[in-house]
Amino acid sequence: MSRSASAGRRAELTSATTGVIPAYQRTLAHLTVRARLMTAVVVLSAVTMMVAGGTAFALQAAQTDERIDNSLSRTVAALRVVEAGENPETGQPFTSVADVLIEGIRSRVPTKNEGVVTLLDGKLHRQPAVQTRSVRLAEDPELVTVLAALPPDAPALPHTVTTSVTQYRLIAVPVLMNGDPSAGLFVGAFDRSAEMSGLRSTFLTYTAVGLGALAAISVVAWFVVGRLLRPIRLLRDTTRRITESDLSERITVTGKDDLSNLARTVNAMLDRLERAFGSQRELLDDVGHELRTPLTIVRGHLELVDADDPDDVRATQALALDELDRMQRLVDDLMTLATADRPDFVRLDRTDVGRLTDDVHDKARGLGDRRWVVASRADVDVLLDAQRITQAWLQLLANAHRYSAPGSTVRLGSEVAGDRLLLWVRDEGPGVPPEETDRIFERFHRGQADRISHGAGLGLPIVAAIAHAHHGRVFVEHPPANVGSGVVFVLDLPAVDLVDGRPQPVTELVEYL
Incomplete structure (x- = not known):
């Protein structure tokens, strides 16, 4: 891929990401607080159940594989005992690979979901007689093809092979004898899918129970969150009813949690606002009254003053100046009080x-x-x-x-x-x-x-x-x-x-x- 094509791909991914995030944020913005809390509780519970279930399933699966591998290891040990022993028919040590494979088959009784098969020179050789609980490995041609392709010197280690029939956990043990040019392969395998079926069934039940628990958690959380958010709803409804002329509404508080304390704080704020608005209205009324009186006096005397009478003019002037001085003192006092709360x-x-x-x-x-x-x-x-x-x-x-x-x-x-x-x-x-x-x-x-x-x-x-x-x-x-x-x-x-x-x-x- 060229550098320009790579840069273009990164730009497309960045654009897609930046488009998804705002969409997600817009979706959350349209949800109520109750819905957000509900979503958080349900998602957190679901993630917790998934992590717990997945971890438990992984541990159980690992234990199952460990049990299978231990059984396969015992199969190898039993085969090595046969190789080192004597042929029961001749009473002499084994000289034929085919005889070792046959005796290995005879000495191994497969357990449930286990099968044994042998190959000689890349071709099927023997498998145990029909067992009701054993697995017929020779009837899976894909598995036989995989086994036939193994090299004669392949290490005897447990590994997993998956075919269209099932999934196997197996071990293939090469069998070689001095003086016999044949190459044998002794294979022990477990149907891993069958071994895991019980575990999967258990965790399917766990999933169903978990979904039921999530439903129950959702119902309980809906009522619990609603009860917790009740002071906020009361706060919203109360603030809607509050008007400039009516600040008497208060929130009914019964609990002692943080939201109840918030409601009490809002009630205290409303008390302060009501007092402040009341004081403001009283101040405006009093100021209007105090300023109206000298203005009325000055206006009345100015309307009645005789401009041709110097004494009347001087008396009216003195009265107007006195009233203006009183108004000035009132304004100065109000300015002092207005700045009294400043630092x-x-x-x-x-x-x-x-x-x-x-x-x-x-x-x-x-x-x-x-x-x-x-x-x-x-x-x-x-x-x-x-x-x-x-x-x-x-x-x-x-x-x-x-x-x-x-x-x-x-x-x-x-x-x-x-x-x-x-x-x-x-x-x-x-x-x-x-x-x-x-x-x-x-x-x-x-x-x-x-x-x-x-x-x-x-x-x-x-x-x-x-x-x-x-x-x-x-x-x-x-x-x-x-x-x-x-x-x-x-x-x-x-x-x-x-x-x-x-x-x-x-x-x-x-x-x-």
Whole structure:
């Protein structure tokens, strides 16, 4: 074959292979997961049965051939005994090849599926008398032709010969005598096909049982796989029923396997999505309301302004600018909250908490007429974002100023309690109603008390977002009745410092109340 023809043949084979593989992949792609698993189980079971059956059949066949070869070896040994013995008719050693062959036939009684025949000078010589269980080798002309063609010095080894009649396992032993020019051949053979018939029958039965077992495996696997995939079907049906306006559907979970855990995870995801969509709708409603109010005010005053009255124009201008400033603050607060979940929302750095406390105190004095007192000061260095913490702390101080009387005392402090850094603000205002304590950190929440009636309701949520970004929290506590009125807002943050490049807890304790 030329090189170009060989290359063309390889190209054809490659093209055929690349065409079969995508077709197989497309077929699998159209099968359901249940069908794929069923196919995998049945194919794996069938391959296992085939390998086990084929291996067992091969071992049994090898054992059968070994048994036949042992019997043939005994035939050779018996013939050698005859050659070395005496002729029973003369009482003298054998001198004729024909006599050895005859005595060999007489001394060998064939077993079931075994036959013996002798050849003298390439022609049939003798075979045993008719035996009901023996094989008549002389009646197979193809075998006789093969035996006649064997050379006189051929080695006496067992081998297999197949004819149109059957398959034989035989051994041909040359017989030569000094002084006799004749060449004899003593042949012992087994009908190997007959010997294997029982084994084949057994494995045909095995095949039938295996097919029945595959059918049973298929039925059982169909129901088992269906039960295992039930959470996925429920997941599919549930997700089909979920719409943008209805996220209340959940998957019924009863098991404890991996698929059941997947269903639980999806249910938890749906809970988060429902909360997120609810918060989004509430946010859009609140933002729309907050922006609509200043726009309505500005529009109304602009429509009623008297362009010829300078005082009216200046008053309307001041009002419009004030409302636009409020809208700007609202947008800035929303942008802060929108970026609170980003990794770069806070930039941790080693910060001197004592100096930070003094800086926040200095800035708080510009908020208004209050007695601003530093009640405690933690002289430690911790990891935090000084700008964000200042923003949150000043928001708490601004709230304290807004909801306390002029001339009252507002205390602030910093301390370390165990492995926590506490930054707190305490005022002498009316406090927070107990029913609103858990809701004041929600976006746009306004309580019934005047304490949280001003602004857009985003200040405390921003404080909570900054605390959360530091892996901390913000909470409210009321002082004991014998200490006084007011409320305490506490930023609870991890007290972590860097020592030799590794985070280490800071320990110090001060009672902030």
